[in-house]
Amino acid sequence: IQIFGDQPEIMAKAAEKAMEFEPQAIDINMGCPAPKISNSGGGCALMKRPDLCGDIVSAVKKAVSVPVTVKIRKGWDKNSINAVEVACICEQAELTQLQYMAEPERICIRLLPIGI
Numbered sequence: 001i002q003i004f005g006d007q008p009e010i011m012a013k014a015a016e017k018a019m020e021f022e023p024q025a026i027d028i029n030m031g032c033p034a035p036k037i038s039n040s041g042g043g044c045a046l047m048k049r050p051d052l053c054g055d056i057v058s059a060v061k062k063a064v065s066v067p068v069t070v071k072i073r074k075g076w077d078k079n080s081i082n083a084v085e086v087a088c089i090c091e092q093a094e095l096t097q098l099q100y101m102a103e104p105e106r107i108c109i110r111l112l113p114i115g116i
Helices: 008-021 043-048 050-063 083-092
Strands: 026-030 068-073 097-102 107-110
Touching: 008 026, 008 050, 026 043, 026 050, 043 050, 043 068, 043 083, 050 068, 050 083, 068 083, 083 097
Parallel strands: 026 068, 068 097
Antiparallel strands: 097 107
16 A cells, blocks of 8 residues: 655554555655645655655654555655665665665666665
8 A cells, every 4th residue: 555645654554554455564755846746845846855755664663563665756856866865765764675766767676675
């Protein structure tokens, strides 16, 4: 199940609620550029706030017993490429797996699980 947002406490509650559906993992969307998601601070807008990305991963990880994954892009825009920084912060928050979406080709690369 994929969730999105920009408030760690609410994201944790959403992940807890999602557990009622017995998901294999909770995926946090930090890569969607759709205005209805990014204009509210979620999706790829989180790439502008790397520390918040870590806070969200940490809160969700504490709330659920299944793996927590994240989808990111290379950055908010071509002038702010920070995928490595965001990935490292998420890894420190004990992220299970990271998916990187490269633009403009929109290639998705599922990386190996972190820490497993």
